[in-house]
Amino acid sequence: MSIICRKAVPEDVEALYELIQDYAAKGIMLPRSKDALSRSIHTFVVVEDQGKLIGCGSLCRLGVDLVEIRSLGIADGYKGKGMGSMLVDALMAEAKEQRIPKVMALTYETAFFQKNGFTVVEKEIFPEKVWTDCVNCPKQNNCDEIAVLRLVEFAPEQLTTDYVQI
Template sequence: MREGMVMSVVCRPALKEDVEALYELIQGYAAQGIMLPRSREALTRNIDTFIVALDGERLIGCGSLCRLGSDLVEIRSLGIADGYKGQGVGSKLVDALIAEAKLQGIPKVMALTYEAAFFQKNGFRIVDKEIFPEKVWTDCVNCPKQECCDEIAVVRIIEPAEKNEEISFAQM
């Protein structure tokens, strides 16, 4: 990737046409054991929770928000295509996901991650997983790593958007 290319990267809500590219990107991470796999059916069903990053027409990154309660969402399936890592694409996706949580009036955004430093750079702080019973009882209860989870919990508190405040993905 050439220097400065990240400026051409655009984030937008995912479309049904993105499912195959999302599936391939997520499966690459899942094969390494660093992301939960998602079926094409699950991606299609939850497409409205995803934001994608594009370099021209090429899908180069994704992330989704999963509502865990009235005041909490989780960033899930955050991944960047090889060749684009370390170029600011992940931060653009996190900004877009935070903007979406803000528009939905959700003040807390959490993630479970192996990349705590990345999230800290993006305004999150490390916390104990146990403060998120919503997450533990929704997903962790079925996870094979439940008893020996090595992911790090991070959280960011945000201010909800004003009623008349609009956030455009084109700005992301």
């Protein structure tokens, strides 16, 4: 295998759409239109094996100090081989580069996220998420996803007065 993790490019939209639709059909990921993927392609990172897209994930800004990992998925046959962790590492590096101290996700795979340094938290601590997406979700009043949170580690010299280290 020749696995690489990189930022997504417009040519990835079709493969992203197919991967996300597969998860959406199983009810474990929100669907994304090709148009929506094209508009947000700059937020995605992908994993590929010899030119074939086999995984993806994106960061969605929810506030000045909070981003959400979205659309995190790995193609069948590649799960359990570290590709998901590779994507999370890339997304955490992106959050750090953007100087965003908190990264959250809503998931059915809490063990995976805990293995990657996240802690289970109450969804209600993310009003930004509730008002951005949950308000339009068909599962709004019966959400069964679990919220997880990981703080981005900054060196003391990287901190600004804009953020308070938790």
